[in-house]
Amino acid sequence: MVAVTATTPERDRRGRAHDVAESEHKELPTDDAELVSRVGDGDVPAYRELVRRHAPNLRRFAGRLLRDDTEAEDVVQETFLRLWQRAADYTPAARVGTWLHRIAHNLAVDRLRSRGRLTALDEDEEVGGAASARQPALLDEKRRVEALELALASLPPRQGAAVTLVHLHGLSGTEAADVLGVGAEALESLLSRGRRSLKVALLEATKQDRERT
């Protein structure tokens, strides 16, 4: 874990000192919940450490749901603004990562709803035709990563979000279901369909590679 220290109190461009906690030369805790507690007290370095830890995952997650870079970045900004302003609302019942993913999910759904695109979340086209249980193999690493990224981006948003939460961001099934606001069975269905599509995509990529050689 990287210890982050603040060198000076935060000041804005006009030079006004903001009412932030004095936190110079204090090591930041490894525990996310402790960082959130400090953010509640106005600790900017604690806030920035949470940005460092969670922004990449939240950006990827928002991108899966919204399929629009600008909107995904807006959602991540709003999520961290909520964190900054409402850290006191956090209850340790959920992990911080889960809590932040849930905020981002709700913000993304609000955006889709306000644009009349909420149904886009449930577009459920299967990727790559019929599923196969065969094991995709023989792709070189770079090609495999490319094919998988492409397939993930092509998944229906909820499937992509479910796979991202569980298989890439390490949330448990219960946590992912909570973030997406679905039951355990629905989550398993999203994950199964998502994984099946990814396998098909990898298999297709393998076939194409074989044909080329």
Add this chain to the structure above:
Amino acid sequence: MSEPFDMKRFTELVAAYGAGSELWPEAERPAALAFLESSSEARALSESERALDAALSGLSVPEPSAHLMRQLNEIPLHHPKPTQRTGRLFRLVTGFAWAAAAAIGVYLGVESSSLETGIADADGAGQVTPESLAEDEIETIELALGSVAGLGEEP
């Protein structure tokens, strides 16, 4: 106590969560692992999911754009928040304000009903007898009647 496991459930589990038991739901994990031990079909199925698991775990998280990271890091500069102490003070003051408003509302309600009762009594239509009223209520009624009576008088 977990349910006995069968191939159907194992298939569903592995199709959703993959071959790595660490992702399986905690409540079902012991039974699923026991089933895996006992079934060659389950082991074959589990193996077939490993390539995808490996591919997924090989994906790295893309770095957010420098622009986004800068915007995120600047949020505290552009959105100063009240410190916890100020926040508590604000909640305290707000709480007192609401309590005071409620108390005034209740007081005015009582006064208003006393006034109505007093007027009704003065007209002879009310059922309230002087014996049933407390001294301060009588005083309030007298004051109110005085005010009402005074309304029509010339200054």
